[in-house]
Amino acid sequence: MVRFSNQALFLMLCGAFATAFILSGANIVTRSISPQFGISSVGIASPRVVLDRHRGTDNSDPNGWRKFVVSQKSFETPEVASIVLTPSSGKSTLPFRPGQFLGLRINFGEQAVRRKYSLSRADNGHNYTISVKKEQDGLISGYLHDELSVGQIIDIYTPGGDFTLDFSAANSKPIVMLTAGIGISPIMSMVDEIVRNPIYTDRPVHFIHCARTRKLHPFRTFLRRLHLDRPNFKYYIAYSQDTPLVKHSNRETTDITEEAKGVAPVEAEATEVRxxxxxxxxxxxxxxMDKDAE
Known part of the structure; x- marks a missing residue:
């Protein structure tokens, strides 16, 4: 069993947090799109894909690109849009592991621009969900937020990446999740899997998220409900630019539309907020307390 001091663990978690933030949030337009695919050196952009012999591919493109239709689009916050993508063929999606990402290709005239976005829901065999932050001067993120609409067809590449959730049923260690901003996206697919998969029922989860304000905290309603319904799910928040809640009425607000406007819920919003x-x-x-965690 490996143990670390609090200071060493703090530095390691900060490093992991920075990596997740960079990999999940990179969407600024550059002169060349090739660096977007050059992050495999940190073990995230691996071409390895988890295959399932019962769910094959129906690729019509020899290079692996598939046609998907936008079946749903919603806003988690004013800055973050969740987009559900369904195969236009009607066939099943290729399987993936929680934490992996999806490749997108958007054509702008004669230029095909590619990006990678983390999947924010667990594998269901029917569709993929990505959650995208609109970046200042972001070509693709701006398009996905402002122009992409339900019913449109876009090109999708098979999921990949080595930043994944442990699937060992024998592992009983607590799970620690540290996120900030849009870096929460790949972790949400892991949380979704933890909720759905019975092998995680008894494993404690410590979920720590950093956000500027409640209004800009994606998935806040879902995480709040999970923390209230699941005793071993500890949910901690650090708001860098917000203030404590003040109860004005007994009305409980859970609607995501109201949350996106910054309306605060009445019940305990997390295990602890600082x-x-x-x-x-x-x-x-x-x-x-036992630092031997995943």
């Missing part, structure tokens, strides 16, 4: 940037003291208080 204000200011994440600190080493936060981690000391929020991480499992």
């Amino acid at each position: 204000y200011g940037r994440l600190t080493e003291q936060h981690l000391r208080d929020w991480l499992p």
Whole structure:
């Protein structure tokens, strides 16, 4: 069993947080799109795809691109849109592991621009869901937010990536998830799997998220409900630019549309909420007492 000091664990988690933030949020237009696919050196953009012999591919493109239709589009916050993509062929989607990403190709005139976005829902065999933050001057993120509509067809490449959830039924260690901003996207597919898969029923989860404000915290309603319904799911938030809630009525707000407008729920919104940037003291208080965790 490997144990670490709080300070060492803080530094490692900060490194992991920075990696997740960069990989999930990179969407700024550059002169060349090739660097977007050059992150395999950190073990995220691996071409390896998890295959299932009962779910084959119906690719019509020899290079692996498939046609998908936008079947749903919604906004988690004013900055984050979730897009559900369904195979236009009507066949099953290729399987993936929670934490992996999806390749998109959008044609702008004669230029085909590619991006990779983390999948934010677990594998269901029917569709893929990505959650995209609109970046300032972001060519693709701006298009996906402002122009892409339900019914449109776009090109999708098979899921990939090595940043995945452990599927070992024998593993009983607590699961620690540290996210910030749009870096929450790949972790949400893991959370979705944890909720659906009985092998995680008894495993404690410590979910820590950093956001500027409640209004800009994606998936807040879902996580709040999960923390209330699942005793071993500990949900901690650090808001860097927000203030404590003030109860004005007994009305409970759970609608995502109201959440996107910044309307605060009445019930306990998390296991604990603190204000200011994440600190080493936060981690000391929020991480499992036994530092031997996943």
